[in-house]
Amino acid sequence: MSSRVRQRRQGASLVPFSAIAAVFLALSVVLSGGVAYQFHRMSYPSVGLADSVGAKPTYLVLLVLDGARPDYFHLTALPHVDALRAQGVEYDRAWAGILESETPSGHATISTGSTPSRDGLLGFNWINSVNDAVRLFDPNVVRAGGIEKVMQQAGAPTIASAFKRRYPNATVVAVSGHKYYAADPLGGPKADYILYYNGDAQGHYVPTAIPGHVPPASVFEGAGLTWPSTTMPPGGEDTIAVKLALSAFTHLHQQVTLVNLPEFDWPLGHVYGSDVAKTRYLMQAFDGDLGHIEDAYRKAGVLDKTLFVITADHGMMPLRYQIPDSVLDNAVTQAGTTSPETTYQSAGYIWLQDPSKAQMVADNIVKAKNSHIQSVYFKVPGSSGGTYVLDSGLPIPADVDRANQVLLQSFLGGNAPSVVAFCTEDSAFVTKGAETWKANHGGGSWASQHVPLILAGPGVAQAGLSHAPARLEDVAPTILSIMGASPKGMQGIALADAMQYPTGRQVSAQAAANKALQPVVEALMKQAGSEARSGGRH
Ligand SMILES: [Zn+2]
Incomplete structure (x- = not known):
């Protein structure tokens, strides 16, 4: 088990009406539940x-x-x-x-x-x-x-x-x-x-x-x-x-x-x-x-x-599709640099010898047109660790991009990789030794994240x-x-x-966190559903 794999979700766009209706229904239940929750909590003794x-x-x-x-x-x-x-x-x-x-x-x-x-x-x-x-x-x-x-x-x-x-x-x-x-x-x-x-x-x-x-x-x-x-x-x-x-x-x-x-x-x-x-x-x-x-x-x-x-x-995350790691390795080579370290699981993380080639590597991954890659981000240097930019060659819904950004923020500021490629739900990059794995994690797919x-x-x-x-x-x-x-x-x-x-204060802090994070979690859940149904990105 020395090498480890991973994979993940993608941004499909065809969502049947019944699914949209189901999401709305779920949302309204959640929102009304949230309001009831807050009133309930506010009635407790405070500070x-x-x-x-x-x-x-x-x-x-x-x-x-x-x-x-x-x-x-x-x-x-x-x-x-x-x-x-x-x-x-x-x-x-x-x-x-x-x-x-x-x-x-x-x-x-x-x-x-x-x-x-x-x-x-x-x-x-x-x-x-x-x-x-x-x-x-x-x-x-x-x-x-x-x-x-x-x-x-x-x-x-x-x-x-x-x-x-x-x-x-x-x-x-x-x-x-x-x-x-x-x-x-x-x-x-x-x-x-x-x-x-x-x-x-x-x-x-x-x-x-x-x-x-x-x-x-x-x-x-x-x-x-x-x-x-x-x-x-x-x-x-x-x-x-x-x-x-x-x-x-x-x-x-x-x-x-x-x-x-x-x-x-x-x-x-x-x-x-x-x-x-x-x-x-x-x-x-x-x-x-x-x-x-x-x-x-x-x-x-x-x-x-x-x-x-x-x-x-x-x-x-149950694995249905395995993306060859050559998709990522070739993208690095074609950009004229090397990767001193990579982690390929339900997302691909690439550290580059020459970080200024990050966008070129991301573009090369997009050009491979693998339908099980959801989105690719490259790091742009800046204060407090820089920022990740979505490669425009592989567009995804805005709410999914925002959710991915919340996840990417969690390691920005540290020694975060130059390039991150998210897989679609049920997909991962496969590395040597992990070809027979039936499930994996590591990235941002809902099944990799849900605990x-x-x-x-x-x-x-x-x-x-x-x-x-x-x-x-x-x-x-x-x-x-x-x-x-x-x-x-x-x-x-x-x-x-x-x-x-x-x-x-704890009640207010949680209310604020819920407000900020509910759309993030819902975007990941919704995306997981649409990718699982479509079997990839289309
Ligand atoms: Zn573990």
């Missing part, structure tokens, strides 16, 4: 009361189901998840809101409450300001501090740093199965312990830790924490990661537990294309693991003091379903606000409709 009402959770369990689609949560009864949904809030339009929609950047955004432009983590690979390649798929790079140095240099606060600023004696633990590149940004430099799994010299699957975040040996010594082979049965890797988190809880009693569950992404999404029977099985296994966490917290007497948050780091988000626990409103366009960057500010810590310095907002006692 001064918020801090004096209700008990705050003192424990956090944040579960990131890697690449899990929201529809996985509706395939079968999930007693423990369903109980959380019933007592808390579930977002049906939550989205990553960033580029790249990849594992390191998704986890960093969850942890920092900020976008890659602010936290510095763009994806797996990019070219930094001194023209060096950053490559984070290598465990040795990550173990040597490759991710944490980027985060430290960017200086964005994290859940761990903000929580410890408020509660200096708190312990923070981040855990994954094999994804060191998820656990490390999820915990960040201030996490006490960052744990994950790898194969040892005997071929056993064993827990380990990122240097500088190594726990007492007892954490690794509990029953069932190793596996005699690196090949595990379905659900096994996720379950053993939860066991490791609970072993830490037994020995360290940490307040903050951040867990990445890798199997929804790999193998379920990429390899099996979210096969329904396999998805149902994995979700049931997850529900069982959630039950084990609840049992352990109940036994410790802190279950009713625990905030539970369930989300994903990015979406998972689940559920919150429950003390301080969380029993709000049922929310249509608010919650982003990954809103997760940390919401958690910290509910737990009485400050999200100062984070770009995201506290989701007031998730909070039992939001302040007036």
Whole structure:
């Protein structure tokens, strides 16, 4: 899995009348719901009361189901998840809101409450300001501090740093199965312990830790924490990661537990294309693991003091079309330059040796006339990272362009690529080693962006379903606000409709964000529908 692919959506123009009517109907329902929501919220006590009402959770369990689609949560009864949904809030339009929609950047955004432009983590690979390649798929790079140095240099606060600023004696633990590149940004430099799994010299699957975040040996010594082979049965890797988190809880009693569950992404999404029977099985296994966490917290007497948050780091887009990566490579060569780094998934990201050739490269991609490329943007230098300009050879609806621009903004200012080519929904660029993948992510398609988000626990409103366009960057500010810590310095907002006692300022901030982002999310959803129906761009 060393090379990674991607793909995405396109701008089709033929939308049947029934689809337009459906969109209008959906819009009117959303808008009336939004108004009702605001009135409902305005009737709550504001500012001064918020801090004096209700008990705050003192424990956090944040579960990131890697690449899990929201529809996985509706395939079968999930007693423990369903109980959380019933007592808390579930977002049906939550989205990553960033580029790249990849594992390191998704986890960093969850942890920092900020976008890659602010936290510095763009994806797996990019070219930094001194023209060096950053490559984070290598465990040795990550173990040597490759991710944490980027985060430290960017200086964005994290859940761990903000929580410890408020509660200096708190312990923070981040855990994954094999994804060191998820656990490390999820915990960040201030996490006490960052744990994950790898194969040892005997071929056993064993827990380990990122240097500088190594726990007492007892954490690794509990029953069932190793596996005699690196090949595990379905659900096994996720379950053993939860066991490791609970072993830490037994020995360290940490307040903050951040867990990445890798199997929804790999193998379920990429390899099996979210096969329904396999998805149902994995979700049931997850529900069982959630039950084990609840049992352990109940036994410790802190279950009713625990905030539970369930989300994903990015979406998972079923793949119907594979665009050869030569379409992008040739465009670079024909422009007379080279690309020291590229990432080809459900969007193509190209860093150029000669960035002044960006428009020429974009034009060349357009000239290839591949109907599964939705749009191409090239970067024009300027203050605060420059701007992205849509290549006029491949026009798209104005609302889709605005949505793409919101996504592109999320990494502008950082070491963003010179050229970005968005694929149509259900399409991705294919690279060597990923030819057989059945689903992918990485770009701006709705399926790459759409994520689940559920919150429950003390301080969380029993709000049922929310249509608010919650982003990954809103997760940390919401958690910290509910737990009485400050999200100062984070770009995201506290989701007031998730909070039992939001302040007036939080309610206004969310109303403003909803107003700005609802059209963005709706444009992505509408475009996804039209591209999926037309099978590409026409
Ligand atoms: Zn991921």
